[in-house]
Amino acid sequence: xxxxxxxxxxxxxxxxxxxxxxxxxxxxxxxxxxxxxxxxxxxxxxxxxxxxxxxxxxxxxxxxxxxxxxxxxxxxxxxxxxxxxxxxxxxxxxxxxxxxxxxxxxxxxxxxxxxxxxxxxxxxxxxxxxxxxxxxxxxxxxxxxxxxxxxxxxxxxxxxxxxxxxxxxxxxxxxxxxxxxxxxxxxxxxxxxxxxxxxxxxxxxxxxxxxxxxxxxxxxxxxxxxxxxxxxxxxxxxxxxxxxxxxxxxxxxxxxxxxxxxxxxxxxxxxxxxxxxxxxxxxxxxxxxxxxxxxxxxxxxx
Amino acid sequence: xxxxxxxxxxxxxxxxxxxxxxxxxxxxxxxxxxxxxxxxxxxxxxxxxxxxxxxxxxxxxxxxxxxxxxxxxxxxxxxxxxxxxxxxxxxxxxxxxxxxxxxxxxxxxxxxxxxxxxxxxxxxxxxxxxxxxxxxxxxxxxxxxxxxxxxxxxxxxxxxxxxxxxxxxxxxxxxxxxxxxxxxxxxxxxxxxxxxxxxxxxxxxxxxxxxxxxxxxxxxxxxxxxxxxxxxxxxxxxxxxxxxxxxx
Ligand SMILES: Nc1ncnc2c1ncn2[C@@H]1O[C@H](COP(=O)(O)OP(=O)(O)OP(=O)(O)O)[C@@H](O)[C@H]1O
Ligand SMILES: [Mg+2]
Numbered sequence: 001x002x003x004x005x006x007x008x009x010x011x012x013x014x015x016x017x018x019x020x021x022x023x024x025x026x027x028x029x030x031x032x033x034x035x036x037x038x039x040x041x042x043x044x045x046x047x048x049x050x051x052x053x054x055x056x057x058x059x060x061x062x063x064x065x066x067x068x069x070x071x072x073x074x075x076x077x078x079x080x081x082x083x084x085x086x087x088x089x090x091x092x093x094x095x096x097x098x099x100x101x102x103x104x105x106x107x108x109x110x111x112x113x114x115x116x117x118x119x120x121x122x123x124x125x126x127x128x129x130x131x132x133x134x135x136x137x138x139x140x141x142x143x144x145x146x147x148x149x150x151x152x153x154x155x156x157x158x159x160x161x162x163x164x165x166x167x168x169x170x171x172x173x174x175x176x177x178x179x180x181x182x183x184x185x186x187x188x189x190x191x192x193x194x195x196x197x198x199x200x201x202x203x204x205x206x207x208x209x210x211x212x213x214x215x216x217x218x219x220x221x222x223x224x225x226x227x228x229x230x231x232x233x234x235x236x237x238x239x240x241x242x243x244x245x246x247x248x249x250x251x252x253x254x255x256x257x258x259x260x261x262x263x264x265x266x267x268x269x270x271x272x273x274x275x276x277x278x279x280x281x282x283x284x285x286x287x288x289x290x291x292x293x294x295x296x297x298x299x300x301x302x
Numbered sequence: 303x304x305x306x307x308x309x310x311x312x313x314x315x316x317x318x319x320x321x322x323x324x325x326x327x328x329x330x331x332x333x334x335x336x337x338x339x340x341x342x343x344x345x346x347x348x349x350x351x352x353x354x355x356x357x358x359x360x361x362x363x364x365x366x367x368x369x370x371x372x373x374x375x376x377x378x379x380x381x382x383x384x385x386x387x388x389x390x391x392x393x394x395x396x397x398x399x400x401x402x403x404x405x406x407x408x409x410x411x412x413x414x415x416x417x418x419x420x421x422x423x424x425x426x427x428x429x430x431x432x433x434x435x436x437x438x439x440x441x442x443x444x445x446x447x448x449x450x451x452x453x454x455x456x457x458x459x460x461x462x463x464x465x466x467x468x469x470x471x472x473x474x475x476x477x478x479x480x481x482x483x484x485x486x487x488x489x490x491x492x493x494x495x496x497x498x499x500x501x502x503x504x505x506x507x508x509x510x511x512x513x514x515x516x517x518x519x520x521x522x523x524x525x526x527x528x529x530x531x532x533x534x535x536x537x538x539x540x541x542x543x544x545x546x547x548x549x550x
Contacts, residue, residue, distance in 0.1 A: 178416050181405045187391070188365050192386075
């Protein structure tokens with residue numbers, strides 16, 4: 001029983017971590033909160049859904065192949081969209097008050113959400129997400145471990161690990177971290193500011209798309225409003241983690257998922273209140289540690 | 303960016319850096335009111351002047367951080383004013399910025415690697431790294447340590463090492479000795495003097511007038527955003543403008 005909850009919590013934590021990482025990356029390089037991030041998660045899921053419809057319409061039936069197409073399209077298109085949004089919404093507002101970026105991306109997110117609702121076929125209804133992963137499960141004393149969940153968990157964890165490696169071991173990662181800590185000095189060393197910002201937003205948005213697809217596959221459903229909650233949770237997780245590092249974001253996401261799971265367990269009436277419980281606990285946590293769990297030391301980021 | 307402008311023929315082939323009638327500043331106010339200077343390869347050119355004279359503003363203009371409002375900046379004859387800082391760096395301008403500006407949460411090694419950003423050849427990067435480690439054995443010992451946890455003197459070494467990693471043809475150094483103990487200052491000057499043998503142009507901003515003039519071939523004195531004296535180190539040492547620049 002406990003193992004079951006632990007597993008479910010971990011699965012949620014991984015989805016949230018994928019979203020929270022984007023918030024942390026964007027804040028790192030540009031000092032901004034991109035409010036449309038949750039809607040990019042949702043749009044990633046719908047891009048995958050549309051790709052599924054197109055590919056199966058073209059006669060492709062192999063589930064792994066379908067899934068590969070869906071992931072490639074969702075991640076690729078969202079990465080491009082992320083870079084585009086950075087180019088037209090975020091970079092031009094450099095030097096303007098941070099609240100302007102917050103507002104402009106809030107509006108962009110609403111536009112994305114409403115567009116999906118209006119223009120996606122029957123966009124206002126919840127959409128079934130195709131079940132493409134192997135069915136079946138391990139059973140052991142009341143503990144059910146579905147193969148599909150296991151694959152999703154592995155996929156999410158692999159993506160987080162790959163992001164960590166990219167940031168810590170590659171040239172691009174070095175650029176992102178240097179720009180986050182001191183963009184002027186980074187530029188003087190030859191690291192292009194704009195290109196690095198665009199790459200960072202592409203990376204964060206691809207991770208958001210992955211979160212959207214994993215979330216869709218996990219719940220076998222997606223709706224146009226899913227980004228609102230996932231965005232709020234990802235943002236909270238990033239802030240709880242201190243907005244300072246990807247590992248902080250992952251920690252924050254796990255804390256949030258643990259709170260939700262605990263809320264579903266201990267609060268009478270259970271899972272209906274899990275979000276209220278988790279957000280309440282986050283509020284309490286933030287009054288206790290205003291700078292987040294892994295408090296950022298002065299001017300040190302990513 | 304106008305290509306015709308940047309493709310103009312060299313004016314003085316011998317100068318690593320040539321600044322002409324430079325006007326630059328922040329917001330409304332001009333800080334530099336028409337500054338001209340040249341930096342020759344293989345020697346140190348120093349830039350002296352009291353606090354607020356505009357030395358760092360000139361350095362920022364050369365590096366592309368504060369784009370000039372008027373005037374020209376040429377690197378080996380090629381116009382670089384108006385280019386973004388990373389393009390200027392890619393052309394071979396290395397910087398040891400005011401306040402050292404090491405990346406606090408990168409390791410010592412990673413900080414050095416940012417300095418070699420424009421170098422693509424792994425073997426060349428390794429050679430540069432070995433050379434820096436030879437000059438500053440301390441940096442090899444502390445390779446994996448976060449730069450923010452280094453002592454002030456170690457951060458100064460790191461900043462200098464980072465500036466050398468890209469094997470620049472022009473090195474711009476802004477007050478490398480600030481906040482260092484006299485012993486470190488002495489070491490620092492010895493290291494910078496040693497750079498002359500690389501044959502690159504060096505523009506050195508310093509407040510330690512006598513030590514600076516001892517290693518520089520020539521220099522300029524800046525006051526209120528203008529050059530008030532220029533000449534060889536010999537000439538500057540006794541120049542009345544130097545005294546008045548510092549003591550009013
Ligand atoms: N970012 C900025 N915004 C507005 N004014 C600035 C800025 N940086 C410098 N100034 C002003 O420009 C003038 C010249 O400053 P600058 O930093 O170039 O002097 P400096 O010669 O390097 O002095 P120091 O020896 O103290 O480093 C000063 O009056 C300073 O207040
Ligand atoms: Mg200065």
